[in-house]
Amino acid sequence: MPIERIAILGTGLIGASAGLALRSHGFAGTITGWDPSALETRIALETGAIHCAADPAIEAALDVARSSDVILLSGPVFTILEWLDRLAPELTPAQLVTDVGSVKGAICARATGKYNMLEMAGFLPGHPMAGKEVGGAANADGALFENAAWLFTETKDTQGMSPAARTLANDWRAWTARFGSRVLDLAPERHDEVCAWVSHLPQYLATALSALLEDEFPSKEEIQAIGGRALREMTRLGSSPFSMWRDIAHTNTEAVAASILALEQRLQHLRENLKTPELREEFVKANLFRNGL
Amino acid sequence: MPIERIAILGTGLIGASAGLALRSHGFAGTITGWDPSALETRIALETGAIHCAADPAIEAALDVARSSDVILLSGPVFTILEWLDRLAPELTPAQLVTDVGSVKGAICARATGKYNMLEMAGFLPGHPMAGKEVGGAANADGALFENAAWLFTETKDTQGMSPAARTLANDWRAWTARFGSRVLDLAPERHDEVCAWVSHLPQYLATALSALLEDEFPSKEEIQAIGGRALREMTRLGSSPFSMWRDIAHTNTEAVAASILALEQRLQHLRENLKTPELREEFVKANLFRNGL
Numbered sequence A, B: 001m002p003i004e005r006i007a008i009l010g011t012g013l014i015g016a017s018a019g020l021a022l023r024s025h026g027f028a029g030t031i032t033g034w035d036p037s038a039l040e041t042r043i044a045l046e047t048g049a050i051h052c053a054a055d056p057a058i059e060a061a062l063d064v065a066r067s068s069d070v071i072l073l074s075g076p077v078f079t080i081l082e083w084l085d086r087l088a089p090e091l092t093p094a095q096l097v098t099d100v101g102s103v104k105g106a107i108c109a110r111a112t113g114k115y116n117m118l119e120m121a122g123f124l125p126g127h128p129m130a131g132k133e134v135g136g137a138a139n140a141d142g143a144l145f146e147n148a149a150w151l152f153t154e155t156k157d158t159q160g161m162s163p164a165a166r167t168l169a170n171d172w173r174a175w176t177a178r179f180g181s182r183v184l185d186l187a188p189e190r191h192d193e194v195c196a197w198v199s200h201l202p203q204y205l206a207t208a209l210s211a212l213l214e215d216e217f218p219s220k221e222e223i224q225a226i227g228g229r230a231l232r233e234m235t236r237l238g239s240s241p242f243s244m245w246r247d248i249a250h251t252n253t254e255a256v257a258a259s260i261l262a263l264e265q266r267l268q269h270l271r272e273n274l275k276t277p278e279l280r281e282e283f284v285k286a287n288l289f290r291n292g293l
Helices: A013-024 A038-046 A058-066 A077-090 A105-111 A163-178 A188-216 A221-226 A229-239 A242-251 A253-272 A278-292 B013-024 B038-046 B058-066 B077-090 B105-111 B163-178 B188-216 B221-226 B229-239 B242-251 B253-272 B278-292
Strands: A005-009 A030-034 A070-073 A096-099 A122-124 A126-128 A149-152 A182-185 B005-009 B030-034 B070-073 B096-099 B122-124 B126-128 B149-152 B182-185
Touching: A005 A013, A005 A058, A013 A030, A013 A038, A030 A038, A030 A058, A058 A077, A070 A077, A077 A096, A077 A105, A077 A242, A096 A126, A096 A163, A105 A188, A122 A163, A126 A163, A149 A163, A149 B221, A163 A182, A182 B221, A188 A229, A188 A242, A188 A253, A188 B188, A188 B221, A188 B229, A188 B253, A188 B278, A221 B149, A221 B182, A221 B188, A229 B188, A229 B229, A229 B278, A242 A253, A242 B278, A253 A278, A253 B188, A253 B253, A278 B188, A278 B229, A278 B242, B005 B013, B005 B058, B013 B030, B013 B038, B030 B038, B030 B058, B058 B077, B070 B077, B077 B096, B077 B105, B077 B242, B096 B126, B096 B163, B105 B188, B122 B163, B126 B163, B149 B163, B163 B182, B188 B229, B188 B242, B188 B253, B242 B253, B253 B278
Parallel strands: A005 A030, A005 A070, A070 A096, A096 A122, A149 A182, B005 B030, B005 B070, B070 B096, B096 B122, B149 B182
Antiparallel strands: A126 A149, B126 B149
């Protein structure tokens, strides 16, 4: 049986984009949206990301979840952890929870013992490698997931989900492929390590660079006039919202700290070799990296 | 008298883009191109960036320069320094040399006593804040300078240029405005300091990040599959050619080293505060910077 009723808990950028992607790829069922902000669900409704907007009360979200086949948890990591706790006692083995959380180790650990076992709903941990430096349903885009990876981090735990939940999980995986995503599987630990390098490090780096320049140029006139594409590009992610990245910093701390420390050391090496042949080695390696990307 | 004959010494990305910009904005005179690589002048000729390609011999460049009103020096900083030395004894006060060099302190210092005085040609130090991560005439674009700053770093020295050279300098400044650039004046020392922050730091940072990831991911499969926009954007400048950035490292060493050190310290601060309220402060500052950009 394919998915008929989807609940999107969190109709911000990613949740509303998933709704738009579902509808633009022919999803024939019903999508109900819930968000702690009534404004977000209203925008999601107006843009057609959802068919129906639930009241912002928690109890309303639980009602929606109880009557859905698939519940998509979309929001910062701690919010997803809370929903995993709240929903577990409310659902049946014929239902599937899936998510878009940026850190998978903490999320998979929290689901253990609450999902994917006898009498419990299924949980399929997922993470689309897509986003923007601005959040909210108003910035949602049904094409956001095209050519992006959609990672799933199934484990021994998820092998225990009920046949009904597995059918829903396979159907959801097929939907993400229809969105134009590259569907990939990896272990939660490896997910968190790779994401520290390719996603979290670039973000914290852009934040550090932007904050440094804010201190260095309290008046913006000069930098507005002189700064070019390089500056704008390297600081674009400086606009990213704190809430999402606080949760990542708290739940992937070790891997993030290791990647930042490695970059500090690399910058120091480059700085100490501005006038030595080592500088060429760094450019050769950087060129090589880009050629392989 | 407006400019009639322009020599572009160095028909790579910036030189050939200037030729294309001149022609697409109605320059009615003659543009002769010279480059140490015959391939570069051939491409510049074929794409219409120049009317005439000189032989790659140094003597041919001197011939072209002698018979031009304006000589545009386009290339890495050390190459521009060499041309300033070579051209000075060959030219007359009715001629103007201008450049596109990325560091202005060293270039202005080298021109002192050789230009802008009795019997000497004029020299107008310039720097368009435009570029690409790939060089060469094949990547040239007549629209490259649109909405970019074109900086001039005139000093007491340049006040000494002959009236004929001043007329040519004013005409060249008008051309850069026609290209769609924001024409701005600042002191060479301030130029080098601001560029260390807004241009050189972003470049060396992208190089360090790319080189680090090259070491971290010797096999590219995983990173190709998982990496998204953030990764591609933050490492784009990793493709930049070493030759240009070696010269900048050598001629703006102090300011570049200071900006890299400041970023190292900022990253360390962020790393040590991944789980404290300081992280929010950094995001707030970064958001503020981007809002003001």
